[in-house]
Amino acid sequence: MDMSGTERIEAPIGAVWQALNDPGILRQAIPGCESLDKTSDTDMSAKVVLKIGPIKAKFEGAVALSNLDPPRSYTISGEGKGGIAGFAKGGADVALAADGEAVTILTYNVKAEVGGKIAQLGSRLIDSTAKKLAGEFFSRFSELVGGPATQDQALPSA
Structure with a gap:
């Protein structure tokens, strides 16, 4: 599954960068996140409960940040195991650009597999769930960082 989008966040680029690297902010913004703990400057461990169609699973896994170019971009990647429900792994390239002094444009490209x-649920259900979760994440993240999110585009593709 591939998905990309652009979000307009009402906060300066420095504040958005700091929030993208703050486990406390991310924990609050990630749907179903029970814990997110930093294990090093670039690594975190996570526990997330998700419901995808009829399957509800608790995923435990690791998240790593790489290709860091503060405050402009990074790659976030991770892998989680959900017991008998299966696994999810993937990553996202995240880029930030200032739009004036108080607004940041965040662009993301996600690649994931389950x-x-x-x-077995099918790609349409997985894609629609991923799009919904991304929307929930960015809405909450934007509220935590600066104000209501305005979604420019979120385009899932198979």
Whole structure:
């Protein structure tokens, strides 16, 4: 599954960068996140509960940040195991650009794959769930960082 989009966040680029690297902010913004703990400057461990169609699973996994170019971009990647429900792994390239002094444009490109029972649900359900979760994340993230989010585009593709 591939998905990309652009979000307009009502906060300066420095504040958005700091929030993207703050486990406390991310924990509050990630749908279903039970814990997100920094294990190093570039690594975190996470526990997330998600419901995808009829399957509800608790994923435990690791998240790593790479290709850091503060405050402009990074790559975030991770892998989670959900027991008998299966696994999810993937990553996102995230780029920030200032739009004046108080607004930041965040662009993301996500590549992810799932396996196990979750993969049997079909790509349409998985894609629509991923788009919904991304929307929830960016809405909450934007509220936490500066104000209501305005979504320019979120385009899932198979």
